[in-house]
Amino acid sequence: MSDANCVPSVIIDPRYCKGCGLCVAVCPYSVLEMSSKLTEKGYNIAEVHQPEACVRCHKCVLICPDLAIDVVDKNDSQPSDSTDQAPQEVAEE
Numbered sequence: 001m002s003d004a005n006c007v008p009s010v011i012i013d014p015r016y017c018k019g020c021g022l023c024v025a026v027c028p029y030s031v032l033e034m035s036s037k038l039t040e041k042g043y044n045i046a047e048v049h050q051p052e053a054c055v056r057c058h059k060c061v062l063i064c065p066d067l068a069i070d071v072v073d074k075n076d077s078q079p080s081d082s083t084d085q086a087p088q089e090v091a092e093e
Helices: 022-026 059-063 087-091
Strands: 008-012 032-038 044-048 069-073
Touching (some): 008 044, 059 069
Antiparallel strands (some): 032 044
C-alpha cells in the first residue's frame, strides 16, 4: 500500500477519452476540467487542473465509460486501482 503522504497523479489517456465530462462532474475537489484543446479525433477532453487537490477517491476512474483515467502515486509504478484487486477493495473509503 502507498504512503498516505504521497502525492497522487491523475492520468488521462487522450487516446481513449472522448470528452463526455463525467469525470469533471463527479470530482468533489475540482481536480479535473475540460480542455479547450482538441484531440486528433476532434474531442475536447478532460485534463488535470488541480492535481494537488486529489484525495484518491477514484470517482473519476469508476465513472469513466472509456477507462481513460487512472490514479497513481507519483513514486509508484503501478496504478492504485490495479485490476488484480477485488472490486470492493477499490470502492472502500
